[in-house]
Amino acid sequence: xxxxxxxxxxxxxxxxxxxxxxxxxxxxxxxxxxxxxxxxxxxxxxxxxxxxxxxxxxxxxxxxxxxxxxxxxxxxxxxxxx
Amino acid sequence: xxxxxxxxxxxxxxxxxxxxxxxxxxxxxxxxxxxxxxxxxxxxxxxxxxxxxxxxxxxxxxxxxxxxxxxxxxxxxxxxxx
Numbered sequence: 001x002x003x004x005x006x007x008x009x010x011x012x013x014x015x016x017x018x019x020x021x022x023x024x025x026x027x028x029x030x031x032x033x034x035x036x037x038x039x040x041x042x043x044x045x046x047x048x049x050x051x052x053x054x055x056x057x058x059x060x061x062x063x064x065x066x067x068x069x070x071x072x073x074x075x076x077x078x079x080x081x082x
Numbered sequence: 083x084x085x086x087x088x089x090x091x092x093x094x095x096x097x098x099x100x101x102x103x104x105x106x107x108x109x110x111x112x113x114x115x116x117x118x119x120x121x122x123x124x125x126x127x128x129x130x131x132x133x134x135x136x137x138x139x140x141x142x143x144x145x146x147x148x149x150x151x152x153x154x155x156x157x158x159x160x161x162x163x164x
Contacts (some may be wrong), residue, residue, distance in 0.1 A: 002136045009084035024085035025117040033115035034105040040098035047091035054084045 008050045014063045015080050024077035042071045083102050099152045106159035108130045124153045 024030050027030045052060030106112050125147045134142030 002133060005129055005133045005136065009133055009162065010127055012122060012129065014102055016126050016139070017119050019122070020116040020119035029114040032106065032111040034110070035101040037099050037102035037105070040094060040101070044095040044098050047087055047094065047134040049089070051084060051087045051091055056088065 010059060010063050014066050014070075017067070017074065021070055021073045021077070024074055024081070026076075028081040030078045030081045033074070035075070035078050035082075038071065038075050038078060042068070042075055045071055092145055096149050098154075099149070103116060103152055103155045103159070106156055106163070110163040112160045112163045115156070117157070117160050117164075120153065120157050120160060124150070124157055127144075127153055136149065 013063075020033075024033065045064050048060060049064035049068055052064055102115075117143035130142060131150055132140065132159050134140075136148055
């Protein structure tokens with residue numbers, strides 16, 4: 001039971017920013033997005049990816065590898081359409 | 083070394099949305115924020131909190147308890163200033 005909740009949280013945490021990425025690129029409206037918050041989140045995901053690589057945890061590597069691309073895409077949209 | 087990276091990622095992941103909360107409430111500009119993404123993220127943080135409570139993991143409980151308040155505050159701002 002706990003494991004399923006953990007897996008669900010992991011998957012949801014990876015894909016939850018897809019709608020934000022989509023919105024930023026499709027509307028080009030990024031004025032309300034905090035660059036600081038998204039850069040800090042980018043650093044967070046990068047650290048989790050490094051941690052996953054160091055301890056050899058495949059779920060962490062996959063989740064944060066995908067997450068890195070998604071968040072990077074939000075940051076690029078913010079810098080492009082500011 | 084890995085542990086320090088993990089702890090740093092955990093702390094950063096908890097506080098990284100504070101600038102977004104601040105920006106949303108101070109500028110009242112939330113048009114660029116994706117409600118779907120923030121609701122999914124709220125669900126994610128809630129699931130991690132439930133998972134932490136079920137397995138009795140204090141760092142998970144503390145991080146996601148704080149995270150829940152921060153993300154909830156962003157969602158409320160989005161609903162209030164849409």
